[in-house]
Amino acid sequence: xxxxxxxxxxxxxxxxxxxxxxxxxxxxxxxxxxxxxxxxxxxxxxxxxxxxxxxxxxxxxxxxxxxxxxxxxxxxxxxxxxxxxxxxxxxxxxxxxxxxxxxxxxxxxxxxxxxxxxxxxxxxxxxxxxxxxxxxxxxxxxxxxxxxxxxxxxxxxxxxxxxxxxxxxxxxxxxxxxxxxxxxxxxxxxxxxxxxxxxxxxxxxxxxxxxxxxxxxxxxxxxxxxxxxxxx
Amino acid sequence: xxxxxxxxxxxxxxxxxxxxxxxxxxxxxxxxxxxxxxxxxxxxxxxxxxxxxxxxxxxxxxxxxxxxxxxxxxxxxxxxxxxxxxxxxxxxxxxxxxxxxxxxxxxxxxxxxxxxxxxxxxxxxxxxxxxxxxxxxxxxxxxxxxxxxxxxxxxxxxxxxxxxxxxxxxxxxxxxxxxxxxxxxxxxxxxxxxxxxxxxxxxxxxxxxxxxxxxxxxxxxxxxxxxxxxxxxxxxxxxxxxxxxxxxxxxxxxxxxxxxxxxxxxxxxxxxxxxxxxxxxxxxxxxxxxxxxxxxxxxxxxxxxxxxxxxxxxxxxxxxxxxxxxxxxxxxxxxxxxxxxxxxxxxxxxxxxxxxxxxxxxxxxxxxxxxxxxxxxxxxxxxxxxxxxxxxxxxxxxxxxxxxxxxxxxxxxxxxxxxxxxxxxxxxxxxxxxxxxxxxxxxxxxxxxxxxxxxxxxxxxxxxxxx
Numbered sequence: 021x022x023x024x025x026x027x028x029x030x031x032x033x034x035x036x037x038x039x040x041x042x043x044x045x046x047x048x049x050x051x052x053x054x055x056x057x058x059x060x061x062x063x064x065x066x067x068x069x070x071x072x073x074x075x076x077x078x079x080x081x082x083x084x085x086x087x088x089x090x091x092x093x094x095x096x097x098x099x100x101x102x103x104x105x106x107x108x109x110x111x112x113x114x115x116x117x118x119x120x121x122x123x124x125x126x127x128x129x130x131x132x133x134x135x136x137x138x139x140x141x142x143x144x145x146x147x148x149x150x151x152x153x154x155x156x157x158x159x160x161x162x163x164x165x166x167x168x169x170x171x172x173x174x175x176x177x178x179x180x181x182x183x184x185x186x187x188x189x190x191x192x193x194x195x196x197x198x199x200x201x202x203x204x205x206x207x208x209x210x211x212x213x214x215x216x217x218x219x220x221x222x223x224x225x226x227x228x229x230x231x232x233x234x235x236x237x238x239x240x241x242x243x244x245x246x247x248x249x250x251x252x
Numbered sequence: 253x254x255x256x257x258x259x260x261x262x263x264x265x266x267x268x269x270x271x272x273x274x275x276x277x278x279x280x281x282x283x284x285x286x287x288x289x290x291x292x293x294x295x296x297x298x299x300x301x302x303x304x305x306x307x308x309x310x311x312x313x314x315x316x317x318x319x320x321x322x323x324x325x326x327x328x329x330x331x332x333x334x335x336x337x338x339x340x341x342x343x344x345x346x347x348x349x350x351x352x353x354x355x356x357x358x359x360x361x362x363x364x365x366x367x368x369x370x371x372x373x374x375x376x377x378x379x380x381x382x383x384x385x386x387x388x389x390x391x392x393x394x395x396x397x398x399x400x401x402x403x404x405x406x407x408x409x410x411x412x413x414x415x416x417x418x419x420x421x422x423x424x425x426x427x428x429x430x431x432x433x434x435x436x437x438x439x440x441x442x443x444x445x446x447x448x449x450x451x452x453x454x455x456x457x458x459x460x461x462x463x464x465x466x467x468x469x470x471x472x473x474x475x476x477x478x479x480x481x482x483x484x485x486x487x488x489x490x491x492x493x494x495x496x497x498x499x500x501x502x503x504x505x506x507x508x509x510x511x512x513x514x515x516x517x518x519x520x521x522x523x524x525x526x527x528x529x530x531x532x533x534x535x536x537x538x539x540x541x542x543x544x545x546x547x548x549x550x551x552x553x554x555x556x557x558x559x560x561x562x563x564x565x566x567x568x569x570x571x572x573x574x575x576x577x578x579x580x581x582x583x584x585x586x587x588x589x590x591x592x593x594x595x596x597x598x599x600x601x602x603x604x605x606x607x608x609x610x611x612x613x614x615x616x617x618x619x620x621x622x623x624x625x626x627x628x629x630x631x632x633x634x635x636x637x638x639x640x641x642x643x644x645x646x647x648x649x650x651x652x653x654x655x656x657x658x659x660x661x662x663x664x665x666x667x668x669x670x671x672x673x674x675x676x677x678x679x680x681x682x683x684x685x686x687x688x689x690x691x692x693x694x695x696x697x698x699x700x701x702x703x704x705x706x707x708x709x710x711x712x713x714x715x716x717x718x719x
């Protein structure tokens with residue numbers, strides 16, 4: 021059996037508020053296999069987003085380990101963690117987080133610039149641009165590439181964010197309520213897009229959601245309550 | 253420091269040295285989409301421009317003033333000669349020096365010049381007075397031999413300056429100090445002649461004095477008034493010299509002041525063949541003078557000064573003014589730096605929302621810092637290039653700028669007659685340009701580093717959550 025692409029082992033996370041310690045995660049264990057679609061459900065404050073940030077190496081755990089392809093990655097130097105985050109994981113957020121000064125194409129191309137030196141990127145710029153264009157075409161935005169985020173609808177912005185997350189070919193996408201800010205019709209189209217990409221590219225998805233119907237379509241549902249996994 | 257910490261520091265330095273592509277890309281986009289950054293650039297441009305233009309102007313003025321001071325002075329002056337120094341012996345010894353082209357003996361005394369029965373005028377030229385000698389009635393009285401003097405300074409040309417009107421000119425430039433109606437004559441600086449309303453042939457009283465030591469050791473000052481006629485005006489390029497010096501015949505002054513020692517000299521003015529050997533010649537002449545004036549009493553007599561040493565206080569005061577001006581102008585750069593700091597800080601505050609997603613995509617704190625540092629350095633760099641470019645252009649065309657301002661507003665920014673100039677001078681010093689660029693770059697780096705550092709320390713999760 022191959023190692024899960026992403027795993028959490030005994031993750032705890034405690035924030036300090038004044039003199040008080042606030043435990044947010046209390047020993048979470050979780051595996052996400054290759055190409056697996058996992059839904060993470062739970063009430064607000066259950067620790068879903070915190071777990072996502074810890075798994076994405078944005079926030080260090082207080083205790084426990086995060087494993088990428090079976091390799092513990094917590095404790096690596098900043099640059100190496102950034103490199104791993106870039107190559108191994110893609111993020112999709114509820115509020116898209118596109119750079120407003122850049123066009124859709126530039127937002128996607130930006131993902132390819134994160135760990136490449138300026139010189140290397142410049143040498144490879146035509147190919148990089150072609151990859152970004154292909155990715156945008158793939159998510160159905162061929163005619164919106166030159167538009168800035170302010171000129172795009174919510175669904176289009178989320179598609180740009182998905183294209184950006186996919187550009188460097190990550191093994192897992194961490195999506196934090198990707199449809200939480202969209203109307204139902206647009207949300208449905210974005211969900212369809214994610215499922216098709218998962219099937220087509222064998223990318224694992226860890227989806228934080230409140231939507232039971234969306235969760236029911238996933239391979240596995242993990243439920244959290246008060247910082248612990250109660251089902252999954 | 254632990255080995256682990258050293259490794260981390262080395263890793264950070266290595267990372268800082270490797271600019272990732274997103275840094276310059278985002279920095280460019282941020283700059284292009286925020287016209288307010290132009291303010292910071294304009295501030296740097298303005299301060300660099302001011303430092304280049306004003307210092308080039310002042311340097312030009314210093315070059316011209318040095319030329320004028322040099323033209324009014326002998327290359328080397330030998331003074332502090334002891335009483336009874338034999339002029340003929342000293343003359344022969346100085347003439348033996350291979351770099352001496354000419355020499356002239358002088359008496360140098362103090363005096364006051366006024367019309368008979370009229371007290372010397374009070375100060376009437378404040379401001380310009382210091383430069384033109386108009387704010388005090390005292391003068392240096394130089395007893396000279398005109399023919400010899402013409403060999404060591406521009407003395408002969410000073411009498412023929414076209415700016416001197418006919419009624420103030422000397423009657424015979426080849427013998428300017430010849431008597432008028434059997435009365436000894438005095439040559440007066442052009443500016444002082446104009447100020448005092450003197451004409452050629454006017455009767456004046458040149459009052460000098462000397463100290464007598466009585467048998468009981470008491471010293472008394474004896475006033476020595478000399479009635480003379482004005483021989484005419486002279487005009488060197490150095491207004492300070494013209495205002496403070498009058499020339500009289502050496503023999504006449506000698507009779508009045510040192511009747512018991514007809515061959516007394518107090519100073520020898522020397523012109524050199526090769527200016528490049530000024531200092532070594534001065535050293536050599538110092539040894540020559542010490543040998544000739546040696547009286548076997550163990551004391552050194554005679555002091556040899558180059559024209560720079562003789563005018564050192566005056567030249568240093570101008571240099572001091574330039575230094576003060578630089579300090580004032582650097583303050584403008586500091587103000588510009590604060591302007592840049594404000595615009596960059598605003599940008600960092602606006603862009604904190606981007607920091608979260610950049611980190612999520614694989615960015616690092618140092619990478620984030622590089623974005624904002626790049627913005628600041630680009631603003632600074634453009635400001636420096638524009639400031640130095642426009643500054644040099646303005647410095648080269650300062651006279652045209654002066655004339656334009658004079659034509660449009662009637663304000664003369666730089667009155668040329670104060671400095672005896674025919675156009676506004678400027679001297680662009682490449683070393684100063686480098687210094688200005690270095691200062692601006694250093695300041696720009698500092699004020700960029702502060703907001704960049706703040707951006708790097710920003711917690712990416714805060715911006716991800718706050719949205």
